[in-house]
Every structure is written in C-alpha cells, then in structure tokens.
Amino acid sequence: MPAIPDLVTMLRELIATPSISCTAPDWDQSNLGVIEKLESWLSELGFRTEVMPITGFPGKANLIATLGTGPGGLVLSGHTDTVPCNAELWHSDPFRLDERDNRFYGLGTCDMKGFFPLAIEAARRFVDQPLQQPLIILATADEESSMSGARALAEAGRPKARYAVIGEPTGMKPIYMHKGIMMEAVRITGRAGHSSDPSLGASALEAMHGVMGELIAFRRELQQQYRQSDFAVSVPTLNLGCIHGGDNPNRICGRCELEFDLRPLPGMSIDVLREAIHKRLAPLQQPYGVRIEVEALFPGIPSFQNERTSELVRTAEQLTGHPAEAVAFGTEAPFLKDLGMDTIVMGPGHIDQAHQPDEYLGFDQIKPTVAILENLIQKYCLQGTADT
Incomplete structure (x- = not known):
C-alpha cells in the first residue's frame, strides 16, 4: 500500500492550509496549496491527476484524479475552499485541527475539506x-x-462519468433536489438637493421604497404560482438583505442601493426571473425621475433536481437507511448533472455546523461515511454494474 498520511493527518494538513474564497478581494485566497496536497496524495495512490487552472481566476484550480479507465464510473466531488471566518469568536485556532468532545474542530472540517480524507480512505x-x-x-x-471551478468544468465538458456524489454536509442523508440562488443589486441614481425644497432633487430613497414594494409583490406572486412540498420551505423565497443610501437628514438622497437574494425552485429559470425583475422595475424610473440599474452580484446557482427513482438515489437510500430529501442551500450538483451524471449531494457533517464559529465534524460520522463510500465504489467501479 502506498505510504500516504493517515486520515487524521490528511485532515490536519488540509485545515492548516488556508483557502478562503470570497467576493471581497481582501479575504480571497488561492486554493493551490490544497490542490497540491490532494494531487500529491492521490498520485501516490496511483491516480492519474490533472490540475486544471481556472481561466481568469489567478491562483485557482480544479483537480481531476482518476483511478482506472473506461466509460461510466463514479465521481466523488468536493470543493477545496472555505468561507471567511471570525477567528476571535472561535474557541480554538480555526486553521489548526482541534480534537475535543468527540469532534474535529477547524475551518472546513464540515464544509467541506473533511470529505477528501474520507474519500481517499475509501x-x-x-x-x-x-x-x-x-x-x-x-x-x-x-x-x-x-x-468558477464548477463553471470551468461545465465549459470543458469534464469529467465524464455515470454517477456523482457531492460530499457537502448532509449528515449522510441523500439529497436529490435543492433550490437555486440568485443574488442581485438594485442601484438607484437620483438627484441630491436641499431637503427644504423637494423640487430641487429626486429622491433615490423614495424610489427605492417603490422598488421594494414591487419586489415584495413579485415575491407574493411567485409564491402563489410555485410550490414544491418536498422542501421545508415549500415556496421560492426573496430576501431583502441590505440597503444603503443617503448621507444626511437634510439632503435629498441622491443614491441608494439594495441587495437581495432569490431562491428559485426547480423548474424556475434564473434568466427568466432576471428579465421579469428588469421589466417590473424599469417603469418606476420616470415617475420618480431616477435611473434604476439591476445587476447580478454573481451568475447564480441553478436549482437542482434528480429523479427520486434514479439508480444512485435508490442505492444511497438503501445504504444509508434515509429517504432522499430536498434542501434550500445551493451546491455544484446542477453543473455535474448537466454533464450527464446521475447526481446526489451526500456527505458527513451537518449544514448547521457550516459557516459559523467552531465548525466541526463529529467522530461518529467518519466510519459510516467511509463504509458507504466503499460500498459505492464497490458497486459502480469494481463491479461496474448497477441495478436498472
């Protein structure tokens, strides 16, 4: 057996290698340190490895590591980055693996660097x-x-396989469906002036009041039109997240900006929703005398839906003893499914522990996860057959 680190050592080294990704440049970091460690371990095991730099994103790369040849097969997928953290709120160093209370603590233990040592162990x-x-x-x-990593894979049409498991934290419950995510900004430019005479300006804040009313009405219409009972929140949601505008009580507000997120159900198109929002808000410009611009803060994550009766969903249900579920958070699943793979989201840890101080992975998640992954490899790679 090739000499690579044991599971805990691998986890310790990954947690100690910062790889934060963030829309704020001051927080954003390269993920190459994590990629290089994984590439070294997997190549030592006999995997053929390819590091794929992400065009337009310096210091960022994907890794495709393949054991065996032929069509079909199984993908075990995870992301190498983490969210930012507030180290002062942690009870231990977020970049040092800490073992206490039958848990591994550290940034990424759950979401989702912890999946890689378990997949390698299997x-x-x-x-x-x-x-x-x-x-x-x-x-x-x-x-x-x-x-950017998942989008680059979709553009390249790789990897090709028949089945894919994305190891996001689900408590090893198979997830066959999730909502999409849109994050949008509405920017209004009015005209500042002295508040004693409203005719001297055009209030961006008052126009934003109208915009917010339209968005809330749009949300109400969407929730009346779309519903999927498998979700805990069965309707699409639209959250008015933050607003900034104006600079003084005695000045007419010249600029105002609102950011919101919209989480569509499967079957709802992000492009169609964006067009509907544009058409809804554009007519407000003339009566308020302002300019309204709507911009996507990122391209968006499509919703994801697999068939409840798909081969991989049924197999995962049998192995875990849990029925497949739907979740509201987004993943890379729609990108892999669009590559033609029977895809589920299923990994150790729980989403409740992600994105917050003292993120952890419970010891009790490790052996069951490795065993389930071994069963999937046995069925889809060693035997190369599946019940259909």
Missing part, C-alpha cells in the same frame, strides 16, 4: 484491484463565492 481499498469502471475524485475551486 479509495485505498481499491488501488490494487481491477476496476471495471473508473473512480474519479474531483476537487473544485471557489464554490463558496463564484462557482
């Missing part, structure tokens, strides 16, 4: 066995910000 059993279909371990960039 793969160890099969490195000297004659795989009938390939096993691919996929590591992506910037899932927490731009999704």
Whole structure:
C-alpha cells in the first residue's frame, strides 16, 4: 500500500492550509496549496491527476484524479475552499485541527475539506484491484463565492462519468433536489438637493421604497404560482438583505442601493426571473425621475433536481437507511448533472455546523461515511454494474 498520511493527518494538513474564497478581494485566497496536497496524495495512490487552472481566476484550480479507465464510473466531488471566518469568536485556532468532545474542530472540517480524507480512505481499498469502471475524485475551486471551478468544468465538458456524489454536509442523508440562488443589486441614481425644497432633487430613497414594494409583490406572486412540498420551505423565497443610501437628514438622497437574494425552485429559470425583475422595475424610473440599474452580484446557482427513482438515489437510500430529501442551500450538483451524471449531494457533517464559529465534524460520522463510500465504489467501479 502506498505510504500516504493517515486520515487524521490528511485532515490536519488540509485545515492548516488556508483557502478562503470570497467576493471581497481582501479575504480571497488561492486554493493551490490544497490542490497540491490532494494531487500529491492521490498520485501516490496511483491516480492519474490533472490540475486544471481556472481561466481568469489567478491562483485557482480544479483537480481531476482518476483511478482506472473506461466509460461510466463514479465521481466523488468536493470543493477545496472555505468561507471567511471570525477567528476571535472561535474557541480554538480555526486553521489548526482541534480534537475535543468527540469532534474535529477547524475551518472546513464540515464544509467541506473533511470529505477528501474520507474519500481517499475509501479509495485505498481499491488501488490494487481491477476496476471495471473508473473512480474519479474531483476537487473544485471557489464554490463558496463564484462557482468558477464548477463553471470551468461545465465549459470543458469534464469529467465524464455515470454517477456523482457531492460530499457537502448532509449528515449522510441523500439529497436529490435543492433550490437555486440568485443574488442581485438594485442601484438607484437620483438627484441630491436641499431637503427644504423637494423640487430641487429626486429622491433615490423614495424610489427605492417603490422598488421594494414591487419586489415584495413579485415575491407574493411567485409564491402563489410555485410550490414544491418536498422542501421545508415549500415556496421560492426573496430576501431583502441590505440597503444603503443617503448621507444626511437634510439632503435629498441622491443614491441608494439594495441587495437581495432569490431562491428559485426547480423548474424556475434564473434568466427568466432576471428579465421579469428588469421589466417590473424599469417603469418606476420616470415617475420618480431616477435611473434604476439591476445587476447580478454573481451568475447564480441553478436549482437542482434528480429523479427520486434514479439508480444512485435508490442505492444511497438503501445504504444509508434515509429517504432522499430536498434542501434550500445551493451546491455544484446542477453543473455535474448537466454533464450527464446521475447526481446526489451526500456527505458527513451537518449544514448547521457550516459557516459559523467552531465548525466541526463529529467522530461518529467518519466510519459510516467511509463504509458507504466503499460500498459505492464497490458497486459502480469494481463491479461496474448497477441495478436498472
């Protein structure tokens, strides 16, 4: 057996390698340190590895590591980046693996660097066995910000396989469906002036009041039109997240900006929703005497939906003992599904522990996860067959 670090050492080294991705440049970091570690370990195991730099994103790359050859096969996928953190709110250094209370604490233990050592541990059993279909371990960039890594894979049409498991934290419950995510900004330019005479200006704040009313009415219409009972929140949501405008009580507000997010259900098109918002807000410009611009803060994450009866969904349900569920958070699943793979989201840890101080992965998640991944590799790569 090739000499690579044990599971805990791998996890410790990954947590100690910062790879924050963020839309704010001051926070954003390269993920190459994580990619290089994974590439070293997987190549040592006998995987063929390819590091894929992300065009237009310096210091960012994906890793495609393949064991075996042939069509079909299984992808075990995870993202290498983490969200930013407030280190002062942690009870331990977020970049040092801390073992206490039967948990591993550290930034990325749950979301989702912790998945890679478990996937590699499961793969160890099969490195000297004659795989009938390939096993691919996929590591992506910037899932927490731009999704540039997943978008680059979609553009390249790679990797190709029959099945894909994205190891986001779900408590090892299979997820077959999730909402999409849009984050948009509305920027209004009016005309500042002395507040004693309203005719001297055009209030961007008053125009924003009209915009907010239209968005709330739009949300109400969407929720009347669309519903999917498998979600805990069964309707699309639209959240008015933050607003900034004006500079003094005695000045007419010349500029105002609102940022909001919209989470569409499967079957709702991001492009169609954006066009509807533009058409809805544009007519407000003339009566308020302002300019209204709507801009996407990032391209958006499409919603994801697999068939409840798909081969991989049924197999995951049998292995875990849990029925497939739907979640509201977004993942890279729609990009892999669009590459033609039977895709689920299923990984160790829980989303409740992600994106907050003292993120952790419970010890009790490790052996069951490795065992389930071994079963999937056995079925889809070693045997190369599936019940259909």
